[in-house]
Ligand code: SF4
């Protein structure tokens with residue numbers, strides 16, 4: 001399987017950059033705002049972004065792929081960047097996604113939003129387990145997903161984009 005189709009397979013098992021796991025919102029330009037609103041994205045009135053989880057994410061894939069905003073087109077997470085740079089086996093990257101999603105599901109099953117900054121209200125062994133899960137979740141989030149993702153905020157990009165258009169996987 002080629003590196004490009006590997007990226008597609010990895011993203012189809014993931015969806016983390018669109019479901020709010022990585023970022024709470026996606027920046028859009030003024031020009032994109034009306035089109036984004038018409039596409040059904042949750043554009044905040046008067047603000048240069050739309051909110052995540054994305055309303056157009058269906059079964060971990062973008063349902064407006066051809067019309068997605070510029071930042072969606074340009075985004076590459078660290079997991080995909082590392083996979084392609086190092087030529088990793090597909091299974092290794094799929095396992096990273098699988099474990100990250102599993103950790104998120106385990107936390108949510110305990111009533112914990114992994115991105116919340118609220119203090120935890122667990123004690124004893126349960127508290128220890130939740131902290132361990134959160135620790136691994138955060139570690140994986142920062143290492144596997146976030147480092148190559150400064151483009152998904154509402155700030156102006158700080159560096160030139162280098163990913164060729166047309167070579168990005170569906171989210
Ligand atoms: S770009 Fe990264 S975070 Fe987004 S769906 Fe693909 S693997 Fe997941």
Ligand code: SF4
Nearest residue numbers: 018054057062072171
């Ligand atoms: S790639 Fe598609 S599903 Fe993901 S945030 Fe952008 S518009 Fe939403």
